[in-house]
Amino acid sequence: MAGPLQGIRIIEMGQLIAIPSAMKWLADMGAQVIRLESVQRLESYRTDSLYHNEVEGEFWNRGANFYEQNRNKLGLTLDLSRDEGRAVLRDLIAVADVFAENFTPRVIKNFGLEYAELRKMRPDIIMVSSTGYGFEGPWSNFGATGPATEGAAGLAYMTGYRDGGPMMSEIPYTDYTAGEHTVAAVMLALMHRLNTGQGQFIDVSQTQTCSATIPEALLDWTVNGRVSERIGNEDPAMAPHGCYPCAGDDRWIAIAIDSDEAWLALCRVMARPDWAADARYGDVLSRIRRRAELDMMLAFETRGHDNHELMARLQAEGVAAGAVVDSENLLFNEHLKARGFYEVVAHHPATGMPPLPYASRPWKLSETPAVPPRPAPIMGQHNWELLAGLLGRTDGEIAALEESNVIGYAPLTPRGVRRPSLDEQVRQGRMQKYDTDYAERVRRWFGVGDEQSRGE
């Protein structure tokens, strides 16, 4: 049986990552997820980070982030500012198990889509609202992004180099933290419904999900009244512990020495028996006290090594070490390949895009694996299927919805973001480098279109 969630229907009014990523994982596991969008308001993930960086033609069906977050979903366009649009949504909710959204509560209230209203359409509905700061409270109507909640939760403040200010990751990190907790929350609600027959309202605060993952820092404040300083890549209980330079341009290795045995193994691999014999580094406390000195010594030694080769030699001796992999290394990684982590998804023919690999999920279920992957919907792709097939609307009714732009197949005001040329992006430092043979390398590694490449 593919997917443990066969038979669950989810209506998603999502945007960007927090709700879309969570619903994607539920869709992967068999739920039918119907994603709503509108031709009036084009989501920014349809306008930026485009295939081949081209804004000509139907670019809105070629956005990387849209494909990344919306696999295995059905797509329906719907203008919810109109009565006809809201009528369709009401009919959908009446046959749904879950309604998931991540707009500000103000928007949801304006559309009359609060949980109390939804229950009238479907008494056992599960509604999940994912917001930056929570559905209720003085900040509830403040819009938020991942970086904002990484800041509000306390995580960004704790993160950064020892001698610098707060830092955050180059992705909206807490969108995923919220998304991951949302998957758990929806599953809890589905379990509760199995037990009791009851639906419920789930209020996910992105800030709270992030704070839930930094208890060390928060309890140190609430119990001990202390706020620790930023310590970069250091670990209070290990040394050496950090990120060290390797041969090549911007190549690095992370090494964590968590025992005396690991320290001796590191000395062996680095061919420094003098370090191993030196009593000043003989136990963990001594090493921690001489952390800065050890970091400099080790960085001097790692400099000449290839980071993947050094990792393999250190791991063979039982040392926790990892090359700092970039996106190219990740894609062409033997281990992830053996686990089938990247899944090749075939795109809709209208996009002109070849099948491409996408990150799948961090879990494998032996008896109920994920469903075979289908790409995110092109705009309005399932309008007819859903309106006629699921809701029984007649051809005439659907044509009327098209006529009045309540549904549609392209944005009314398309405007894509053209990124600078790859040369310019490299010059500015946004990108490390670019390959020109990438398409062929991807094809070969993932075994896509083998027949064609054999014929070349």
Add this chain to the structure above:
Amino acid sequence: MSSGALAGVKVIDLTHHIAGPYATKLLADFGADVLKIERPGGDPARRLPPFHRDEPHQEKSLPFLYLNTNKRSLTLNLKSEQGRAILLELLADADALVENFAPSVMPSLGLDYDTLRDHNPRLVVASVSNFGQTGPWRDYRATEIVEYALGGLMYIFGAYDREPLKHALSQAQFKAGTNLASATLMALYHQRLTGQGQRVDVSIQESIASALRDVTNNYTYTGAVRRRQPNHTGDLTRLRAVSDGYVLPNPGLGASVDWQILVDFLDAPELDDPRFDNASARLENAEALGEILDRIFAAKQKQDIFYAAHEKRFIYGVIDSPEETVDNPQIRAREYYVPVEHPELGEINFPGAPFLMSGSPWRVESTAPGLGQHNGDVLGRLGYDATQLAYLTTAEVI
């Protein structure tokens, strides 16, 4: 005994440290009956700082106390025959076994999945490990920083011209723990419908690598390898220093916006320039824009600009310290921090519900258990009397 979403779900918890315990905490906090099985020396997380009032003690580690709310503790030496026999007795009517040993450990104890399934076909056996239960790196060793490196998040994290950086604390562990909870719940849902158990395999590396937005797509879509970003990227939403801290400006600009609104809001006529008035132009003139923005923000104040921005429906954020976040008006209004009475340590203010569920709420009914606190109770129910308990103790089985 339990209420909540997982009333009646019985979990045998062999996890230790952070990733596994966070998963079983999520299950326990929402009503599952979680029996934590510790090696006789205790979960190593009992030695994790910081400690309650800085007193190192196995019952006073604050992360341990947080990670093990609502659980019971049984000590059991799984390397002894009797210890394994007791585990199998406990598993006979359990719904799930959750563990985060290195992948070689369970089979070496004679507790491989096939054995467990034969013993109880309904059992969900859920594992989280550094690189998953299969593959050439299965037995690689890792800590938090190694997961950041091999998961792909570290390379794009930190200053452009410095070494890559990781988040503070234990994000990879918590992320994987959350995913383990989700995947276990999916398997439990299937079990409730069909009576069938299964194997759940969660990878910490994949937990990082599956949450990187378009980083790998940059390569498959254009051939470009993304790196740590320079300070000036034409991106209006980068973290900026203000006079009394840091803010995350975000005017909510998509591809279409009235640039003039932003110019007016920042009171910065120098931005009223065609080099900056659309997204594509801003990317071309990124460095010049970044320098101007740095200068403008340095004169602002954190709270002032944050609230002023939200009046305009811009989506600005603030960087708050732990002290500030605990005191945040929104966090206070939502009563996020929950005072919990600990029998020995008194009241502790814990971070509370990650999400609010109206029908089956999060709650703390008990603080983390003392080491072996429920030995007598659990084994008594299995029919062991006082003499036998004493024997198991002296034989170092419990």
